[in-house]
Amino acid sequence: MRTLVPRPPVPGERTAVVLLSGGLDSGTCLALVSRWGWRVHALSFDYGQRHRVELAFARRLARRYGVDSHRVLRVPALSQLGGSALTDRRIAVPKRALGKKAIPVTYVPARNTLFLSLALAAAEVTGATEIVLGANALDYSGYPDCRPEFLRAFQRVARLGTKAGIEGSPLAIRAPLLRLSKAQIVGLAFALGLDPAWTTSCYDPGPGGKACERCDACLLRAKGVAEATAGNR
Amino acid sequence: MRTLVPRPPVPGERTAVVLLSGGLDSGTCLALVSRWGWRVHALSFDYGQRHRVELAFARRLARRYGVDSHRVLRVPALSQLGGSALTDRRIAVPKRALGKKAIPVTYVPARNTLFLSLALAAAEVTGATEIVLGANALDYSGYPDCRPEFLRAFQRVARLGTKAGIEGSPLAIRAPLLRLSKAQIVGLAFALGLDPAWTTSCYDPGPGGKACERCDACLLRAKGVAEATAGNR
Numbered sequence: 001m002r003t004l005v006p007r008p009p010v011p012g013e014r015t016a017v018v019l020l021s022g023g024l025d026s027g028t029c030l031a032l033v034s035r036w037g038w039r040v041h042a043l044s045f046d047y048g049q050r051h052r053v054e055l056a057f058a059r060r061l062a063r064r065y066g067v068d069s070h071r072v073l074r075v076p077a078l079s080q081l082g083g084s085a086l087t088d089r090r091i092a093v094p095k096r097a098l099g100k101k102a103i104p105v106t107y108v109p110a111r112n113t114l115f116l117s118l119a120l121a122a123a124e125v126t127g128a129t130e131i132v133l134g135a136n137a138l139d140y141s142g143y144p145d146c147r148p149e150f151l152r153a154f155q156r157v158a159r160l161g162t163k164a165g166i167e168g169s170p171l172a173i174r175a176p177l178l179r180l181s182k183a184q185i186v187g188l189a190f191a192l193g194l195d196p197a198w199t200t201s202c203y204d205p206g207p208g209g210k211a212c213e214r215c216d217a218c219l220l221r222a223k224g225v226a227e228a229t230a231g232n233r
Numbered sequence: 234m235r236t237l238v239p240r241p242p243v244p245g246e247r248t249a250v251v252l253l254s255g256g257l258d259s260g261t262c263l264a265l266v267s268r269w270g271w272r273v274h275a276l277s278f279d280y281g282q283r284h285r286v287e288l289a290f291a292r293r294l295a296r297r298y299g300v301d302s303h304r305v306l307r308v309p310a311l312s313q314l315g316g317s318a319l320t321d322r323r324i325a326v327p328k329r330a331l332g333k334k335a336i337p338v339t340y341v342p343a344r345n346t347l348f349l350s351l352a353l354a355a356a357e358v359t360g361a362t363e364i365v366l367g368a369n370a371l372d373y374s375g376y377p378d379c380r381p382e383f384l385r386a387f388q389r390v391a392r393l394g395t396k397a398g399i400e401g402s403p404l405a406i407r408a409p410l411l412r413l414s415k416a417q418i419v420g421l422a423f424a425l426g427l428d429p430a431w432t433t434s435c436y437d438p439g440p441g442g443k444a445c446e447r448c449d450a451c452l453l454r455a456k457g458v459a460e461a462t463a464g465n466r
Contacts, residue, residue, distance in 0.1 A: 073313055076309070077308050082358065109354040110357060113394045121344075124343060125315065125342055144395055145393075145395075150390065153390045154394070157390055160383040160386050163336050
């Protein structure tokens with residue numbers, strides 16, 4: 001499988017806030033935006049997530065790609081609210097459940113809306129004109145806030161609810177991986193020189209951050225890597 | 234001035250998440266929703282605001298109105314980002330500046346988007362179908378995220394970005410004070426038996442929470458109270 005690196009959606013130098021969880025998708029976004037030559041303010045979130053080890057991966061990625069700044073924003077509110085296996089230790093992370101229809105218990109209520117609103121705030125403070133996130137609508141876990149129509153609705157919020165939008169330079173929400181399969185994302189990561197081992201995906205890591213290999217995120221990643229590295233290169 | 238108490242936008246029993254800052258507008262919303270007989274989950278935010286004393290007012294209001302729950306969510310992220318006189322002590326709160334055209338430095342980047350996204354999360358966790366906030370588009374400080382078109386855009390985000398929305402019971406965003414003048418809000422507070430002294434508005438309170446009487450919020454409130462209590466009752 002041969003992967004083309006997407007060209008920048010707009011020409012010229014840009015400054016972007018990149019949502020960087022430390023996972024494969026956001027890491028690939030960071031590598032892509034760096035390839036485009038954009039200035040990057042990386043943003044990670046410490047929200048009491050079970051897989052907090054991802055923040056160490058995010059920090060290393062940010063250093064590796066020489067971002068202009070990397071902030072780890074603290075949002076205890078999400079674990080105060082609970083309601084998700086990712087923020088509430090009393091709810092177990094499902095194993096081998098991929099492909100079931102319902103929205104899984106790893107769904108964190110309104111998480112992407114929350115992270116995007118903090119990205120808006122960061123863009124206003126840093127003067128960034130782009131917000132880049134690794135949302136993906138194909139091989140995903142069935143979360144409502146990863147869908148294209150959600151991102152379009154949020155784009156409108158960004159235009160209407162910010163100083164930048166009112167003053168005539170609305171922020172653009174970019175999700176360059178939105179229509180790629182997981183295998184294509186892995187292919188893109190390789191094409192950009194990003195080693196997937198620099199990222200982590202597991203929702204339920206063991207001691208030392210070791211991936212469980214059985215949660216949705218691990219299964220999706222393994223499937224993507226297997227397909228991307230299968231014969232037809 | 235005689236004030237009519239608005240009727241509920243939908244009939245029957247409802248459960249609402251009410252954004253409760255401890256200010257006059259949100260306090261009036263709480264009193265109104267209580268009058269409607271709705272169940273209330275009140276939500277306040279501790280975001281490093283200069284006028285943190287408002288949280289004590291919020292707690293007393295929540296107790297007074299016998300809410301089902303009151304959560305004070307911690308969002309250090311906003312003060313980590315800074316960029317506003319309300320979250321950054323190095324930026325002074327302007328005094329006697331009301332009526333100037335520009336968006337003032339008390340604007341907290343993307344604050345309402347952020348608070349609404351946490352309200353979405355809280356609604357998902359509590360099963361509430363309504364989110365009520367005291368946004369006001371008339372006598373306000375020029376913040377972009379208080380405008381009707383912003384709230385409509387966020388309504389769409391709420392429909393598309395949540396489990397409730399996907400499962401066919403979208404959350405409604407209600408801003409019952411949106412088109413009232415500050416004087417009308419004060420009149421409504423009185424009509425509901427809410428003493429404005431139970432609330433606080435000042436952005437820059439002195440020791441003991443004493444209002445400065447000179448910031449935008451103090452001036453708007455004083456103007457509203459003066460007009461509401463002037464001759465023509």
